[in-house]
Amino acid sequence: MTARLPSLLLLLILLAGWEGWCRFGGLSPLVLPPPSAVLATLGGEIASGRLWPHLAVTAAEMGLGLGIGALVGLGTGILLAEVPALSRLLRPYVLASQLVPKLALGPLFIIWFGFGMTPTIVITALICFFPLMETTLTGLGEVDAARRDLFRMLGASRLQTLLRLKLPAALPVIMAGLRVAVVLALVGAVVGEFIGGRSGLGASIIAAQSVMDSSLIFALFIVITALGMLLYEAVRLVERRVLHRFSKG
Amino acid sequence: MPTDPPPTDPSAPGFVAIERAGYRYEAGGPAVVDGVDWAIPRGEIHCLLGRSGCGKTTLLKLAAGLLLPSEGAIRIAGEALRGPSPRAGFVFQAPTLLDWLSALDNVLLPVSLKRRPTAAERAAARDLLARVGLADLAERRPRELSGGQRSRVAVARALIGAPDLLLLDEPFAALDALTREELQDDLLRLCALHGTTALFVTHDIGEAVYLGDRVAVMAGGRLTQARRIALPRPRPPALRYTPVFAAACRALREAMDGEAGPASRRPAA
Ligand SMILES: Nc1ncnc2c1ncn2[C@@H]1O[C@H](COP(=O)(O)OP(=O)(O)O)[C@@H](O)[C@H]1O
Numbered sequence: 001m002t003a004r005l006p007s008l009l010l011l012l013i014l015l016a017g018w019e020g021w022c023r024f025g026g027l028s029p030l031v032l033p034p035p036s037a038v039l040a041t042l043g044g045e046i047a048s049g050r051l052w053p054h055l056a057v058t059a060a061e062m063g064l065g066l067g068i069g070a071l072v073g074l075g076t077g078i079l080l081a082e083v084p085a086l087s088r089l090l091r092p093y094v095l096a097s098q099l100v101p102k103l104a105l106g107p108l109f110i111i112w113f114g115f116g117m118t119p120t121i122v123i124t125a126l127i128c129f130f131p132l133m134e135t136t137l138t139g140l141g142e143v144d145a146a147r148r149d150l151f152r153m154l155g156a157s158r159l160q161t162l163l164r165l166k167l168p169a170a171l172p173v174i175m176a177g178l179r180v181a182v183v184l185a186l187v188g189a190v191v192g193e194f195i196g197g198r199s200g201l202g203a204s205i206i207a208a209q210s211v212m213d214s215s216l217i218f219a220l221f222i223v224i225t226a227l228g229m230l231l232y233e234a235v236r237l238v239e240r241r242v243l244h245r246f247s248k249g
Numbered sequence: 250m251p252t253d254p255p256p257t258d259p260s261a262p263g264f265v266a267i268e269r270a271g272y273r274y275e276a277g278g279p280a281v282v283d284g285v286d287w288a289i290p291r292g293e294i295h296c297l298l299g300r301s302g303c304g305k306t307t308l309l310k311l312a313a314g315l316l317l318p319s320e321g322a323i324r325i326a327g328e329a330l331r332g333p334s335p336r337a338g339f340v341f342q343a344p345t346l347l348d349w350l351s352a353l354d355n356v357l358l359p360v361s362l363k364r365r366p367t368a369a370e371r372a373a374a375r376d377l378l379a380r381v382g383l384a385d386l387a388e389r390r391p392r393e394l395s396g397g398q399r400s401r402v403a404v405a406r407a408l409i410g411a412p413d414l415l416l417l418d419e420p421f422a423a424l425d426a427l428t429r430e431e432l433q434d435d436l437l438r439l440c441a442l443h444g445t446t447a448l449f450v451t452h453d454i455g456e457a458v459y460l461g462d463r464v465a466v467m468a469g470g471r472l473t474q475a476r477r478i479a480l481p482r483p484r485p486p487a488l489r490y491t492p493v494f495a496a497a498c499r500a501l502r503e504a505m506d507g508e509a510g511p512a513s514r515r516p517a518a
């Protein structure tokens with residue numbers, strides 16, 4: 001707690017400066033609402049219960065997109081690492097698919113899947129796929145040759161070598177990929193909603209923008225950031241547990 | 250100390266028979282192992298001595314079946330190797346323990362890859378750990394062990410399946426002199442216990458003389474010298490500091506220098 005005190009103090013100073021600038025700088029609250037107004041809006045949204053359904057939608061899109069993208073990315077990474085011929089065949093396509101700006105696919109996904117959560121989940125999953133695939137591929141490839149020789153010497157099957165040597169050894173790298181994916185999942189979900197969302201925090205930002213309610217936009221920023229930090233910390237917790245079990249002791 | 254010529258007769262009795270084995274990492278590349286003939290009778294410990302880069306690890310991997318010879322053949326108990334030999338235990342240059350398993354589970358790895366270890370097998374693993382002086386550290390993870398302790402775990406792991414043949418690749422090279430001597434004594438005891446045949450790779454002349462019934466000197470992929478070490482067994486630790494031991498080391502050293510020829514002759518360092 002004492003370690004966080006300076007950060008907290010800095011936050012208070014920044015907020016005070018912001019508040020002062022809005023009050024005495026003659027800035028229109030439409031351009032930059034003071035923190036007090038933002039907090040009041042946020043409190044109102046929470047009290048009225050309007051916020052929760054949107055939060056639930058965005059959290060669900062993020063969670064599902066991250067889950068699906070991470071699992072498919074992990075699976076693809078394992079497949080490409082285990083079958084080098086397949087890797088050589090597919091790598092250029094996988095890379096190209098990642099260089100397509102996925103948000104630009106939003107309109108297409110709306111045609112395919114309609115408005116609602118599905119196109120956003122698909123976009124989020126596509127975004128989360130790559131870091132997991134890439135780190136899995138790298139991690140599995142980095143397992144040192146002597147330990148692979150050891151498993152050959154012990155007559156381990158391919159599946160045993162994967163499950164009992166390569167995956168545990170690659171776990172720290174894969175978990176780092178998962179952390180990156182969490183951050184990207186939030187961006188994917190919110191921006192996905194900009195394009196085709198009916199509800200959710202991103203859609204709420206667009207709605208607030210259309211009525212020029214900038215203090216609501218700021219309030220939504222806070223909620224989105226908090227959601228991101230919560231998920232990030234959750235992943236860190238999982239990571240620590242898993243790495244504790246699989247590496248240090 | 251008598252010099253005996255490398256055996257060239259392919260029918261020579263040997264539990265391990267390396268017959269004119271050659272190995273190239275790339276077709277058309279240099280022969281890293283070049284026409285090596287060698288036989289190890291059952292129960293003997295042979296040492297392979299040579300500068301780094303002369304092909305010792307490659308030859309050891311051939312004997313293990315981790316590499317298949319480009320020329321010649323390797324036979325264990327008369328049978329040509331076609332892949333990693335289930336009768337051999339390998340101790341790598343680095344301990345290659347799995348960081349996420351306890352010392353005990355690392356020792357049990359060869360068993361647990363085949364089936365769930367029984368209580369008797371767990372007891373055998375604990376017994377092996379005790380024999381290498383790690384009775385109290387069985388639950389520790391590798392990161393919580395010193396370098397010497399990790400090497401001990403690696404030796405115990407190689408012995409858990411009671412292999413007929415033990416192959417060791419400079420397993421103690423990274424350790425301090427005292428720890429190395431302790432581990433050498435542990436190894437001799439454990440090999441004597443089951444009459445294990447061993448091929449021990451080292452670049453340390455003293456280590457080769459202390460451990461070996463026979464020492465082969467390797468240079469440029471070939472075996473250039475072979476000497477029987479006429480020291481009695483069991484070998485007490487104090488043997489290392491006797492004149493007869495020093496004389497055996499000096500003779501081997503001179504043989505190596507003589508082999509290298511006057512052009513590459515260097516003062517003994
Ligand atoms: N995987 C490999 N691919 C190509 N060349 C190798 C490989 N491993 C070893 N070599 C070469 O083979 C030679 C002998 O290596 P090695 O058997 O490791 O020697 P030592 O164990 O005596 O130090 C060296 O010149 C080395 O560069």
Ligand SMILES: [Mg+2]
Pocket residue numbers: 302305306342418
């Ligand atoms: Mg070597």
